[in-house]
Amino acid sequence: MALTTNVTCPFCSLLCDDLSVRSDHGQLDVSANACRLARQGFASPLPPAEARLKGIPATDGQAVKAAAKLLQKSNKPLIAGLGTDVDGIRAALQLAEKTGAALLHAQERYGAHNLNALQARGGIMTTLAEVKNRADTVVLVGNNVTGDYPRFMERFINNPHSLFTSQNRKLAYLGRPGRRELDECAGHAPVVISGHGIEIADNLALLRARLAQGRPSGGSSTPAAKTRKLDQVAGMIRDAEYGVLVWSPAALPQDHADLVISSIHDLLRDLNTRQRCAGLSLGGSNGGASFQTVATWQTGFPAGIDFRNGCPSATGADTSDADCLLWVSAFSGEPPPALDAPTIILSASRSGAADADVYIPVGIPGVDHPGNLFRTDSIVNMPLKKVRDSALPGAARVIRDIISETEGKPE
Amino acid sequence: MIKLEGGRVYDPVNGLDGKLMDLYIEDGKLVKPAAGKKVRRVIGLNGSIVMAGGIDIHTHIGGGKVSIARLLLAQDHDDNRVASSALTRSGSGSIAPSSFVTGYRYAEMGYTTCFEPAMMPVNARQSHLEMADTPMLDTGAYALLGNDDFLLRLLNSGKEQPLVNDYVAWTIHAARAMGIKVVNPGGISAFKFNQRKLDLDEKNNYYEITPRNVLTALLDALEAIGVPHPLHVHGCNLGVPGNYLTTLETIAAAEGRPLHLTHVQFHSYGAEGDRKFSSAAAQLAEAVNLNRNVSIDVGQIMFGQTVTTSADSMMQHKGHIHAHPKKWVCMDIECDAGCGVVPFRYRDRNFVNALQWCIGLEIFLLVKDPWRIFLTTDHPNGAPFTSYPHLIRLLMDKGFRNDMLTTINKDAADASILSTLDREYSLYEIAIITRAAPARSLGLRNHGHLGTGATADITVYKPDDDAEAMFATPEYVFKRGELCVRNGKVCAIPATSTHVVEPEYDPGIEKPLKSYFDRYMTMSLENFKLSREELESYNQHSLLVHDCKQDLSADDAD
Incomplete structure (x- = not known):
């Protein structure tokens, strides 16, 4: 029986490398830091x-x-x-x-949404260690954004150690959080502005308008409860030392994914004229x-x-x-x-x-x-x-x- | 043994200034002819010009930011597609060409070795992978330090210099690097804390340290660990009118320690005149002439479309308003550094761009010692590397240069002293700034010259009054003794190597590093490090390890 440490898990694009894997006559068992994808992947029988x-x-x-x-x-x-x-x-x-x-x-069909936005206008991006250490405000955009990245919340949002941020990281969600996500980020009391399909793009646009004007402005058709939440999220972003918008092209309404991603980039470009904020896309497994x-x-x-x-x-x-x-x-x-x-x-x-x-x-x-x-x-x-x-x-x-x-x- | 018969040899390391002579190649090296050694091939050169293979000391050819540049230049790639042949791979692009094409184009103009100047340690795998896919060339890279939070924390907490030295040497091993570059010292970090400019003595919003502190620590470290190439510095305030003062202060801050100022054209701007933008080439050149510890590369600009790609996210973000076409990328990267990629078109009718062109040339012509100035366009930032032959003609041919001067923005031409500069580079001087001097600066003892025992990287040019035509299409290029380019076309794919140095360090540095990685980074210390074996596996790339403390040990022996 052999134990290998610092094993990189190849089964999603987070590539967590803190796994320990035991091998016993070709049977593998992840003995530390397994998620469902790692457990399943390392257990694949040898054909x-x-x-x-x-x-x-x-x-x-x-x-x-x-x-x-x-x-x-x-x-x-x-x-x-x-x-x-x-x-x-x-x-x-x-x-x-x-x-x-x-x-x-x-x-490729998911990656194309990111490429379309990037090749048209560019973007302002960040990486996982910056999220872990610097992001004091994180906005997730989409439905169950981290669902296919099981340890994202654990490793980069609920991380016990951080160079620059305290434990009370602010969280917002534009879209429908997954059940596990909600459980995992409960400690951050996330503000959730739910919405499906094109509503996600609408909400981003409303947010952008608020942030561009520097003061709340509700569309006349926006319900009061939602207006309050939009104001709250806009305030969170405005006050952020380092904000990060996280999305996953596969977890966006596919008909509107290009629009949502380019709206995110537009918002980030606006924000960075006065404050620091960047995007992170989850994909490419x-x-x-x-x-x-x-x-x-x-x-x-x-x-x-x-x-x-x-x-x-x-x-x-x-x-x-x-x-x-x-x-x-x-x-x-x-x-x-x-x-x-x-x-x-x-x-x-x-x-x-x-x-x-x-x-x-x-x-x-x-x-x-x-x-x-x-x-x-x-x-x-x-x-x-x-x-x-x-x-x-x-x-x-x-x-x-x-x-x-x-x-x-x-x- | 191959005999190259009757070439005019320009080999400044060995003092040969166009001497008509024969050269002999065996087992990839230049050798002395000896009785009993059979010449199996004679290549008659008929007085053609022979130099060592070209060495580019600063060219962005590998790493994440180059690929982002390629993504943004989709149209250039569409318009410039390159088919494969029985020998060569396919690709595309004329500005930031794909990796295979980059290798072929460099070799086809007689270059045999290139150094990627801005390899983030966390991106070292990608940089080396890309360079392994860049055929024809030996490659190497400088690891970026000075904006990484580990070093900034060390400095902030007042840790002793030996710890910094160990960390710097460790990083060179971990990233398999040839030297260290610092970009906007501390400024990339400051941008993450929303600072938009950072002068040499301005504090970071978070850390109680200044760019001068970072520079000093790295200068001391490189001296202590004996890396041959001096600290490669992209200073503060890139592109800002009046920034020559910062550059002069940076030279002063080195206090005599070896210092390489890169793409210095972008750091030699005054703020005089109606447009508050002027040339400070004369002041810069004077300082370089006076300070023998300083070397520079120019970062000449050329007119046309290119893309600027830099780790300097702070200044690239500031410059995004000039993006052409209107798209750009900025990235904060892994508590290590950052990057900014901004496509740009230099226009000859634009005052600022035209003056930038003049400033670069003024620097070339005003700096007296060719051993301390290297020919670069900071590819692709000033212009793609394929413009080197044109640049060489501008340096060698005053008439041509003055003709070009009449075609640019008149106010810029009038503001420049360029028309008064009569200097014309000789072939000997061109051989210095494109081969001999970069090799010496990097500590490559067997490259950049044609003496006995040198690696047989050789370029042969057919003499031509038009230096641009001559340097664009060499007759022969040999890589490690193998003929690989004939009349400007690739004819063989030679084996290539990666140049590295391996300075000594106390492995005790891994203790604080491990704790830092375990707490804050997103990968283990073990997986961060790129091993020799892994690098060699990428393309059967062999490693060429150069000595540290080269001259020091010789002095000690004396």
Whole structure:
């Protein structure tokens, strides 16, 4: 039985690295600082190290050859899912370039909301340690904003130690808090301005108007109770030494997510003319933040990259006309979406393997092999450890084998 | 052994000023010809100009802020897409090009080594990962300190200097760095406390310390731990009219300790004249000429679209009103530092921009000792690095320079003394400011020259009256003895290295650090540190470890 400490958990983009993980004959148990995602992730059973071709057992070599052949035959290959670590993403970008493929990360539809706002107007952002140590006022925007980031409240809002802030951090919520969130932040007596859909954007606009004018001004149609709360939150923000607005693109009403995020940035730009306030977005789990970052430095484009014309373009990956799919899912092991085309799966689970033309099992980064991942704030990159005895290769190695195979036998 | 036959060699380290001679390469190094050594290839140079590979001492090529710049310049990336070839990877961009393209473009103009000047320790993994994806070039980076709360707390609590020294040396190891840079000392932290400017002797709103305290502590630390490259300083008040006084005070504050002032053009502004903006290049140059402990790089601006990207969130936020196009990003980062990214277009018809252009050139021409001035545009802040050949022509060709002067804002041209400066850089001097001097400043003993035993990073240029054309398209570039560029085009992808120093420190520093990390940071001390093995794994990058206390130990032996 082996105990590994300072383990980085790869199962959400907070990348908490204070876990202790016990390994007993391949069974992993998180013995310190587990959340539900960590418990579930580290408990994933090790799939048999056996590739499949149309459901029939094959050697890795045969499977790699078959994958290379399918990709070479394809006119419009698509590499999707992309749930892997930085090195896996580097390899996937190289394979896409070699085979003229498009790339689409599973989280991209959420990440796109942030990118749209950022590429249009920019933004004022902050990172987790600044929230933990500096934020005296935190406004969460959306519905159950931290639901997919189970330790956010514990580590960055209810933290016992802070360089600059006292324990009585002020909290507000624009949207519907989750039950666990409410329990966890009860000590801060949050002001909740509930609302769904477009109401969240409305409330942000009302808040911005109040803060811009420096005095309360209620829309005539705003109910008195809500006006009071808006005034209260505006006052909190105005008095903040360092305020932070937190959102998660996936936890916003999707039809209005672009609007809400650009409203947040507009508010932050206004506020920073006289005081300090910044934004933090929660997102980019399953390698999403890593994909955006690595793709940006390697190609100049953060998302929707298509190599079909020999050079990268951001024309957007049109998945509908793909005639071959390479699906990478090294964290969750979820199966690919149904697509009427040959499918290659590199996954940490056997899910979907029976139906795939090619299935090659890969290890989980941070469980079966070392690596690194970018965190939700896209600036901090955390190292991952190997904590389990496993013969499974990382996705990067399998993808590089496929690249070698395509190079060896040009069409 | 490869023989380069009949080149005119410009190698200032070895005093060679255009000497017609042969060079021999074996196992990646320059060697002496010896009996029994077989020449397997002769390359006739027919009097072409031979220099060591170019070394850029200050270019933003790796790290979070560069990628934010790329995100904001979506149109530039769309408009400048680069296809892959059998040899090269694809990419895009002309201003902050993607990583592979950056490597190819640098090599294609004869550069073989580049240093990222602003690596936040907390962002070291990303910086090195990006640089590992920047082919053709050896790379290295300076770790940012001076706005990190650990150091500010040490100074605030009056801790003894040896503890600061250990922390600085530890950081260089943890981030795998080549030196230390300080940006707006304490000012990035002050901005987080809502201060909008911070003079050299102005206190932080929270900490009882001033930029001078931070500077002094870091200058002392680097001297004590013997890092060859002096403290790399981006001073207070970047871009503010009248800031040359701060720059002169900063030089005085060094009190003779080695000091490198970076992109000094942005720190050499007076506040005279109708527009309250004037050149203080003469005052700055005079101070540099008088203080032999000071080196500078210029940060020349060129006209056109670029993007300014800096850790100086305080001054970048202030400058956002000039953003073009109108979008910008500021970030407070991890109690470590910050960043600001503001796209900008320098206009030749704009008085301020035109005068900035003049100020940079005035500095180049007024500073007498070429060993203490390095050619930079602070890529991409003043201009993309691809403008270096144009800049070299401006320095070498007075007629060309004066022609250009007639095309810019007339008031700026009239206000500048540029037309009265007759100096023209020689090839020998260009070799100093683009190779020999940066190498010496960094303590690279086997780079930046062509003596026996030197690493065979060699660039060969075909002589041309148009220096811009000559420097834009070298005939040959060798990286570690491998021919990798022919007539300005990449022809091989050589292996590359990361330059680092590893100064000594007392490991006891990890005790207070561990406690700080456990209480306040968002990761463990162990995971913050970037190991040699991890860095080497990124692209089979080998590490080149340079000696600390190089000259000191030699003096001691004497």
